[in-house]
Amino acid sequence: xxxxNNKINRIQAIISRNxxxxxxxxxxxxxxxMVFIPEVKVSSDFSYAKIYVSFIDEKDIDERMDALNxxxxxxxxxxxxxxxxxxxxxxxxxxxxxxEKVRHLDEILTKK
Numbered sequence: 001x002x003x004x005n006n007k008i009n010r011i012q013a014i015i016s017r018n019x020x021x022x023x024x025x026x027x028x029x030x031x032x033x034m035v036f037i038p039e040v041k042v043s044s045d046f047s048y049a050k051i052y053v054s055f056i057d058e059k060d061i062d063e064r065m066d067a068l069n070x071x072x073x074x075x076x077x078x079x080x081x082x083x084x085x086x087x088x089x090x091x092x093x094x095x096x097x098x099x100e101k102v103r104h105l106d107e108i109l110t111k112k
Contacts (some may be wrong), residue, residue, distance in 0.1 A: 052096035
């Protein structure tokens with residue numbers, strides 16, 4: 001079981017690093033802007049990868065998510081070139097709102 005978890009963790013780290021590099025250097029879409037990937041979760045059969053994304057600039061996040069989802073095919077094909085696995089998972093981009101939640105809690109705590 002530990003061997004499977006190690007493999008999942010390794011694949012998650014590889015996907016996180018490579019997707020981040022693809023978005024920053026290969027994807028030429030100014031609508032997306034700077035993206036931070038705090039977490040990647042891969043399904044146990046490696047068929048899906050949930051990629052949590054956070055944007056440096058908080059403006060037009062829905063439009064940026066649409067642009068990112070529109071570029072999924074390109075990102076996945078570039079990822080396939082960089083990975084040495086038989087199967088490249090389907091990418092699912094999810095907006096990570098952890099920073100927003102922390103900021104909101106901080107605001108609440110500073111008011112009291």
